[in-house]
Amino acid sequence: MEQPQFLSLLESIKSLSSEQTLILYNALPAPDTLDIKPDESQVLEAVEETFHKAPYCPRCHSDNVGGWGKQSGLKRYKCKACSKTFNALTTTPLAWLRVKDKLDQYLECMRGDTALRVAARQCGISLPTSFLLRHRLMNVIQADKPELLSGITELDETFFLENHKGNRGLKVPRKRGKRKARGKKSQSVSVEEQPKLIPVMVACDRQQHVTDAVLEHVSADELESHLSGRLKPGAILCADAHLSHESVARRLNLELKELVTSKGVYVIDDEYHIQRVNAYHSDLKSWINGFFKGVATKNLPKHLGLKRFLKTEVFTVDGLLERIASHWVKPLLN
Secondary structure: OOHHHHHHHHHHHOOOOHHHHHHHHHHOOOHHHOOOOOOOOHHHHHHHHHHHHOOOOOOOOOOOEEEEEEEOOEEEEEEOOOOOEEEOOOOOOOOOOOOHHHHHHHHOOOOOOOOHHHHHHHHOOOHHHHHHHHHHHHHHHOOOOOOOEOOEEEEEEEEEEOOOOOOOOOOOOOOOOOOOOOOOOOOOOOOOOOOOEEEEEEEEEOOOOEEEEEOOOOOHHHHHHHHOOOEOOOOEEEEEOOHHHHHHHHHOOOEEEEEOHHHOOOOEOOOEOOHHHHHHHHHHHHHHHHHOOOOOHHHHHHHHHHHHHHHHOOOOHHHHHHHHHHHHOHHHHO
């Protein structure tokens, strides 16, 4: 039975007469005959199973640990080096989560096209809890990086307006009204009041591998920090004409195919272009600005991680579950 139908059924029980309630009670099977575990979660099972293969202390990273009973349905351990007790969720994005039993249901709502209110209704939770679960799960996969980019790799940056969505503690709140679009300046608006643009770097190859990052500025130093170790030797970098692109290609010993779009050069030798990365930008901006109606700048990296997962893999609940559980393998967390 779908969750909305189940909730409707629960509501209808309140209107039953005493005789109808007794009939319903007698029709229900005895609890001890049901093969159910209401507190069991596939997500937590997968996490604990992965962590139990090589448990280690999340504080001092020692693997000299021993069992220390169970609490709230989770196995506990004690570190023999620092004497701290912990479980598989300690210091992770899923720690101190009060609605662990809703995790399995909520995985279905991580397809990138389910609004928070819809997810809340489907899972029978409140709107703030729906927001919490989405961001906790995005936090887990945020830092995932794909396989090394290889072959022809495209690089470009796009920009998002700085966004303080959800921040009620702003000392100088933005004035009401439509914000000025990028590149459009008004004589009546001072330089300080001009909206700040947040650069986002995206690099992708022809095998659907993507890496991205939110930048402070478009500079060779920042690009190098995010691209270093992410490209296989011999990769060819396609990028538009920009000094930072020339510099990072030189530093990483990459062959650069520079596209001077201001002079109408969009493709070189019918093969080198940045159309794939520009298409990714278009889809990303449509998703962020269209479906979400903008996201807070502080949460932009989380959404980049989710979009990267949705674009580079065929979404399945089992696939997302496996990806989440993989974060509890010791080498990935060190």
